[in-house]
Amino acid sequence: MARKEAISLFHQGLARVAPRAEELGIKVLVEPEPELLLENTREFREFIKGVDSSAIGLNFDIGHFFCAGEDPSAAFEELFEWIGHVHLEDIAATRVHNHLILGHGAIQLSDVFKTMVSLGYQGDVSLELYPYVDTPEEAGRESLNYLRSLLEKSDFDLVL
Numbered sequence: 001m002a003r004k005e006a007i008s009l010f011h012q013g014l015a016r017v018a019p020r021a022e023e024l025g026i027k028v029l030v031e032p033e034p035e036l037l038l039e040n041t042r043e044f045r046e047f048i049k050g051v052d053s054s055a056i057g058l059n060f061d062i063g064h065f066f067c068a069g070e071d072p073s074a075a076f077e078e079l080f081e082w083i084g085h086v087h088l089e090d091i092a093a094t095r096v097h098n099h100l101i102l103g104h105g106a107i108q109l110s111d112v113f114k115t116m117v118s119l120g121y122q123g124d125v126s127l128e129l130y131p132y133v134d135t136p137e138e139a140g141r142e143s144l145n146y147l148r149s150l151l152e153k154s155d156f157d158l159v160l
Contacts (some may be wrong), residue, residue: 006037011050018053027084029059032068034097040068041075048082061087061128066107067097073108073115080119087128088147099131101139103146110150 001009014028021028030047032038038047044058060083065075076083090105092098102109127147132139 003037007047007050010037010047014051014053014056018051018055021055022053027055027057029057029084031059031061031087032064033061034064034067040065040070041078044079044082057084058082059085059087061089062107062109062112063087063089063091063099063105063128064097066091067095069095071108071111073111076112076115077119080121083121084123086116086121086123086125088125088143089128099129101129101132101146102127102143102150110153113150 014030017028030038030044032040032044038044048056048058058079060076060079062072062076064087065072088102088109089099090102090107090109091100092104093106127140127143129136129139129143
């Protein structure tokens with residue numbers, strides 16, 4: 001399907017669910033994904049222009065923006081008004097889309113958290129470590145330990 005047609009179809013689908021989301025006071029969050037219809041800041045900004053509902057926002061996956069060749073801190077700042085949730089993982093310097101334990105990759109996570117603090121981000125943050133299906137507790141624990149250390153340095157207020 002052509003990109004223009006796919007975007008139109010996506011807008012039509014969101015237009016069908018947005019009124020109900022508004023009634024319920026919930027957000028429908030779109031997540032740009034490497035090698036899919038929406039990958040980066042520019043594409044999300046173009047896409048959201050065609051959305052006429054405050055119930056539609058952005059799930060900001062730090063690793064996805066890094067995979068798309070962007071600086072996640074700059075992308076976070078540019079897209080801040082739409083962000084309703086943040087996914088955390090690390091990504092290797094190759095920018096290959098493979099979620100890693102925090103601290104095992106090349107993303108400057110401290111810079112991202114400094115940006116989040118400076119903008120006053122108050123939303124939810126979650127780890128997304130799906131490749132660790134055989135060792136989820138270990139991957140989660142290691143990431144949380146890294147995260148605690150990182151957040152102490154950035155004055156980010158986290159409730160675990």
